[in-house]
Amino acid sequence: MKITKVKTEEKSNARGVAWYLRDRWEAIANNRLMLPILLMVGFVLSFAIPQFNLVNPYVQIIIMYIGINIILTTSLNIVNGYMGEFSIGHAGFMAVGAYVSSLLTLYVFPRSLVFLFFPLGIIAGGVVAALVSLIVAIPSFKTRGDYLAIITLAFLFIVKSVLENISAIGGPRGIVGIDKLTTMPWVFFFTVLSLWVIRNFIHSNYGRGVLSIREDEVASRLMSVNTRQVKFLAFAVSSFFAGVAGALFAHLLQFISPRVFDVLKSTDILIMVYLGGIGSIAGSILGATIYTVLLEVLRPLGMFRMVLMPLLLVFLMLYRPRGIMGLRELRWFVPIQDLKFVKRWRRKKVSTDGNSAS
Amino acid sequence: MYIIQQLINVLQLGSVYALIALGYTMVYGIIRLINFAHGDLFMVGAFISFIVATYLKLPFIPTLLISMTAVAMLGVNIERLAYRPLRQAPRMSAVITALGVGLFLENLILVFYPYPQSVPILLPTIVWNLGGISISFLQVLIIGLSLFLMLILDLIVRHTMVGMAMRAISSNKTIVPLMGVSVDKIISITFALGTGLAAVAGVMYSQAFPVIDPYIGILIGWQAFICAVVGGIGNIRGAMLGGFILAAVQIMVVAFLPSTYRDFVTFTLLLVILSFRPYGILGKPSMEKV
Amino acid sequence: MAILQAKNVTHYFGGLCAVSDFNLSLEKGELVGIIGPNGAGKTTIFNLITGVYRASQGTIKFNDVELVGKGPNQITALGVARTFQNIRLFKDLTVLDNVRIACYSRAGYGPWEALFHIGRYSREEERIANLAMDLLAMFNLDGVAEEISKNLPYGLQRRLEIARAIATSPKLLLLDEPAAGMDPAEIDQLMEFIRWIREKFDLTIILVEHQMRLVMKICERLQVLDFGVTLAEGLPVQIQNNPKVLEAYLGKGSQE
Numbered sequence: 033m034k035i036t037k038v039k040t041e042e043k044s045n046a047r048g049v050a051w052y053l054r055d056r057w058e059a060i061a062n063n064r065l066m067l068p069i070l071l072m073v074g075f076v077l078s079f080a081i082p083q084f085n086l087v088n089p090y091v092q093i094i095i096m097y098i099g100i101n102i103i104l105t106t107s108l109n110i111v112n113g114y115m116g117e118f119s120i121g122h123a124g125f126m127a128v129g130a131y132v133s134s135l136l137t138l139y140v141f142p143r144s145l146v147f148l149f150f151p152l153g154i155i156a157g158g159v160v161a162a163l164v165s166l167i168v169a170i171p172s173f174k175t176r177g178d179y180l181a182i183i184t185l186a187f188l189f190i191v192k193s194v195l196e197n198i199s200a201i202g203g204p205r206g207i208v209g210i211d212k213l214t215t216m217p218w219v220f221f222f223t224v225l226s227l228w229v230i231r232n233f234i235h236s237n238y239g240r241g242v243l244s245i246r247e248d249e250v251a252s253r254l255m256s257v258n259t260r261q262v263k264f265l266a267f268a269v270s271s272f273f274a275g276v277a278g279a280l281f282a283h284l285l286q287f288i289s290p291r292v293f294d295v296l297k298s299t300d301i302l303i304m305v306y307l308g309g310i311g312s313i314a315g316s317i318l319g320a321t322i323y324t325v326l327l328e329v330l331r332p333l334g335m336f337r338m339v340l341m342p343l344l345l346v347f348l349m350l351y352r353p354r355g356i357m358g359l360r361e362l363r364w365f366v367p368i369q370d371l372k373f374v375k376r377w378r379r380k381k382v383s384t385d386g387n388s389a390s
Numbered sequence: 391m392y393i394i395q396q397l398i399n400v401l402q403l404g405s406v407y408a409l410i411a412l413g414y415t416m417v418y419g420i421i422r423l424i425n426f427a428h429g430d431l432f433m434v435g436a437f438i439s440f441i442v443a444t445y446l447k448l449p450f451i452p453t454l455l456i457s458m459t460a461v462a463m464l465g466v467n468i469e470r471l472a473y474r475p476l477r478q479a480p481r482m483s484a485v486i487t488a489l490g491v492g493l494f495l496e497n498l499i500l501v502f503y504p505y506p507q508s509v510p511i512l513l514p515t516i517v518w519n520l521g522g523i524s525i526s527f528l529q530v531l532i533i534g535l536s537l538f539l540m541l542i543l544d545l546i547v548r549h550t551m552v553g554m555a556m557r558a559i560s561s562n563k564t565i566v567p568l569m570g571v572s573v574d575k576i577i578s579i580t581f582a583l584g585t586g587l588a589a590v591a592g593v594m595y596s597q598a599f600p601v602i603d604p605y606i607g608i609l610i611g612w613q614a615f616i617c618a619v620v621g622g623i624g625n626i627r628g629a630m631l632g633g634f635i636l637a638a639v640q641i642m643v644v645a646f647l648p649s650t651y652r653d654f655v656t657f658t659l660l661l662v663i664l665s666f667r668p669y670g671i672l673g674k675p676s677m678e679k680v
Numbered sequence: 681m682a683i684l685q686a687k688n689v690t691h692y693f694g695g696l697c698a699v700s701d702f703n704l705s706l707e708k709g710e711l712v713g714i715i716g717p718n719g720a721g722k723t724t725i726f727n728l729i730t731g732v733y734r735a736s737q738g739t740i741k742f743n744d745v746e747l748v749g750k751g752p753n754q755i756t757a758l759g760v761a762r763t764f765q766n767i768r769l770f771k772d773l774t775v776l777d778n779v780r781i782a783c784y785s786r787a788g789y790g791p792w793e794a795l796f797h798i799g800r801y802s803r804e805e806e807r808i809a810n811l812a813m814d815l816l817a818m819f820n821l822d823g824v825a826e827e828i829s830k831n832l833p834y835g836l837q838r839r840l841e842i843a844r845a846i847a848t849s850p851k852l853l854l855l856d857e858p859a860a861g862m863d864p865a866e867i868d869q870l871m872e873f874i875r876w877i878r879e880k881f882d883l884t885i886i887l888v889e890h891q892m893r894l895v896m897k898i899c900e901r902l903q904v905l906d907f908g909v910t911l912a913e914g915l916p917v918q919i920q921n922n923p924k925v926l927e928a929y930l931g932k933g934s935q936e
Contacts, residue, residue, distance in 0.1 A: 112482070171665065175668050179669065181424070183664065186657040186661050193651070193653040196650055197654065232794065237805075239794075244770055244773075254730055254732070255782040256757050256786075257753055258753050296608075303490075336501060338496075354483070370805075
């Protein structure tokens with residue numbers, strides 16, 4: 033008798049801890065003030081860390097890579113996650129952004145003021161990448177699934193090949209000596225900007241269109257969705273931010289070449305997307321962070337690192353095929369309008385029913 | 391003369407592509423999965439032949455057979471452990487798993503062999519000269535062996551019960567178990583055949599280009615995949631056709647244009663072909679019932 | 681004025697003729713049925729009208745506007761909506777989202793406003809959401825607005841499909857076997873339901889059905905198809921006794 037009593041007590045203690053933690057998490061997740069607070073803290077830290085070397089420079093670089101990867105992952109998630117396609121060409125858009133911005137900062141912008149023009153270069157990289165995305169968007173109107181995957185793959189190889197063949201921009205050797213203009217505040221700013229814009233896009237009419245294409249494209253068209261417009265926008269936004277990430281990347285690494293933006297790079301981004309969750313911005317942040325950090329943390333393992341990582345990935349896919357967050361989104365990222373709407377509508381209905389009854 | 395010489399090169403390269411492309415297309419046809427680890431199985435085949443030839447010092451035929459068997463077993467087990475549990479999951483998860491398996495294989499081999507390895511030549515280096523065209527024993531073997539294997543595969547698919555079951559599962563997976571056929575067994579056989587062929591390609595490749603490293607699977611794998619798509623993915627004859635078409639394009643480009651244009655022309659041509667025949671040359675769109 | 685005019689519509693799938701010389705003239709407000717054995721081409725006709733397939737031959741005019749050659753989303757925007765034989769809801773999305781998506785073409789803001797949530801975004805989103813919820817309320821689905829649609833019971837899913845189609849603000853509604861899987865009591869309810877939506881939303885309806893009970897009681901006119909060919913047209917009573925129709929249905933246990 034005594035033994036069983038102890039057991040249930042133990043169990044309720046363990047349960048108690050779990051419930052307590054979950055309660056604390058709920059409180060945090062529900063408190064919408066957390067997000068602005070976190071943003072402020074992040075903003076301050078992004079200046080403070082490099083200024084006072086709060087962490088060593090190596091870790092600072094890792095943090096910046098996390099930011100860049102977050103942008104890459106979230107932008108690819110629009111096409112691969114929310115729209116349900118399989119684009120392998122993301123590294124190609126990254127390459128476009130990297131090259132365009134680097135050429136601008138090296139040869140076009142006035143050298144002495146280059147740090148002022150840097151954001152312009154980044155945006156330009158994104159814009160050109162978005163224009164280039166037409167090459168992939170247009171076939172996507174007619175093709176889907178595996179065939180579109182091929183087209184994006186071909187696009188990637190073509191971009192790589194074109195870059196290799198233009199000796200004016202370095203050919204196979206690439207561009208060296210790019211200014212290190214990427215700083216933590218810039219990474220922070222563009223990461224937050226990307227997340228905000230992408231989140232806006234998803235929670236809009238067009239975002240719903242994207243989701244409807246994933247669910248059932250034929251039904252979607254029959255429900256008045258202009259799928260061409262939606263696909264065009266999805267690819268444009270996705271590749272814009274890939275270009276932005278590419279520009280930040282180029283000005284951090286200070287060296288780019290066609291080989292950097294190959295299938296392996298695209299594969300990296302794919303893994304981050306599916307790791308975190310294919311329909312979730314929070315998932316993308318999680319996937320990018322975990323992947324980048326894990327790669328660094330496992331570095332002491334040397335070559336075994338790259339043996340272990342894919343194995344972990346396979347295990348993850350076997351047990352959570354939709355990624356860590358799956359299709360669930362963190363409440364912070366849902367516009368408050370959306371979140372509270374149904375409740376408000378119901379309250380209004382009750383009051384109008386009450387009025388009409390009396 | 392030059393053209394005919396290049397034609398022989400096309401046949402040689404095309405055979406290698408075709409063998410690998412067949413594996414992709416067979417697996418896709420039966421479980422709708424693009425097995426991105428396939429190219430790495432080709433690489434494993436090459437490495438196994440290297441290991442067997444170097445340490446066990448066996449001649450060509452046992453080496454080839456051991457490599458084929460080992461890779462086939464590996465392929466079947468990968469399917470059983472990594473792909474089978476995901477048959478009901480969203481398709482992309484299986485594809486990512488395949489990518490993971492491929493990366494795993496590449497890096498595993500890399501751990502043991504961080505530097506390129508030299509493969510012992512197991513075949514007589516005879517070269518025949520017929521009126522200005524030189525053709526080596528190796529080339530004849532590659533072309534001959536590949537055509538022979540493709541013929542056998544075609545026979546299996548068209549004239550045996552197993553082949554019929556494969557084609558049945560291809561078109562309608564749910565009915566087949568109801569007819570008393572074990573779907574799992576047929577899928578395993580498909581994998582065994584497909585990966586076995588990739589191993590043959592790997593062995594032949596390593597004899598033709600005796601310095602190998604763990605990354606040879608990636609580029610050839612993706613290119614063979616393109617072959618399968620161009621021919622019409624899921625279509626066995628299409629894969630063979632695609633293999634030779636791609637080889638022809640690549641070799642002709644390198645023969646007449648600067649070699650750096652090769653990928654550009656290849657992939658642009660791919661896009662062109664796909665825009666006219668969106669499902670590949672011999673492919674048929676899977677009719678979606680509305 | 682005829683709201684829908686289909687003339688000499690013929691469609692081939694490869695070598696197979698799915699629909700042969702189909703003609704239909706529909707006045708506003710009518711409730712017409714298309715019946716026939718399985719594979720007769722009924723759903724194909726819906727697909728032709730809504731632009732999923734482009735008719736090999738013939739013309740289909742909706743309020744004098746030619747539909748053949750237009751894409752499905754254009755045709756839906758013109759005012760033709762449909763439901764599906766096997767429910768095609770957006771399964772992983774909520775009930776509310778399913779309906780909101782149907783309002784895509786009437787959302788009053790553009791991409792730039794969407795990207796930054798500025799301008800007309802807030803106002804239009806509020807309007808669409810209100811529209812959707814009010815519509816759901818009319819169908820008694822507002823209680824499950826935030827449920828994932830695949831979790832709904834079958835009957836509610838069917839209702840949602842119709843609600844979603846109506847959310848596109850159609851003038852012509854094509855219902856593809858709405859009674860599939862229903863028992864006689866449910867069919868009676870469905871009948872009332874169809875009458876109700878016809879009146880409430882001022883619709884013209886074409887019904888494709890197998891369940892003769894529903895068809896006979898509710899349709900004003902019938903057209904019978906078999907192997908793509910129109911066997912007969914006319915009033916339900918006429919069709920019921922038509923020997924060609926009986927022959928086509930022989931052994932199919934259609935008379936309930």
